[in-house]
Amino acid sequence: MTPNNKKAAPAGTGTASNAAFTGNDRTTPTVTGQAAQVLGLIRKYQPILSLHLTADHAIPQAAARIHGMRAMGFNILTTIRPSVVFRGRIRRNIAAYSLGVPEWPRPGFSTGAHESEQFGLDSIQGGAK
Incomplete structure (x- = not known):
């Protein structure tokens, strides 16, 4: 048998979650695809x-798109509705996004605060956190 001499894949350009943010860069990030x-x-x-x-809009992993946009710095709020009539x-326990x-x-995005402290998970019955 010959040894497996495969090289590791080259490092990518990074993702929105590890993109550096400086106080001078005040440009809204470009959102594409399903996230857009x-x-x-x-x-x-x-x-x-x-x-x-x-x-209704064929987006099977909406929570993943929301998470990605939060990582880019978007201020997306989630409200958990205890009961919803749908169809x-x-x-x-259905999420509503705004x-x-x-x-x-x-x-808190520019200071590096963790998104779980910032995204505003709320409940209709419980009020603001």
């Missing part, structure tokens, strides 16, 4: 239910 579609739908219909993104059936103010950058 999700952002446009949130802007148009906010708050929009995750069920609508999945069922004639009661659905439980944009906070300012839309970008989210508060």
Whole structure:
């Protein structure tokens, strides 16, 4: 047998989650693909239910797109609705997404605060955190 001399893949250019942010760079990041579609739908219909993104707009992993946009610094708020009637059936614990103010950058983004402290997970019954 010959030894496996495969080389590691070259490092990529990075992702939005590890992109450096400086105080001088105040340009909103470019959003493309499904993330751009999700952002446009949130802007148009906010708050929009995750069920609508999945069922009506064919975006199967909406939460992943939201997570990626938060990593870019977008101020996307999530509200968990305990009960929603969707297509004639009661659905439980459904996420609704909306944009906070300012839309970008989210508060704390330039200081490097972790997104879990910033994204505003809320519950209809529980009020703001």
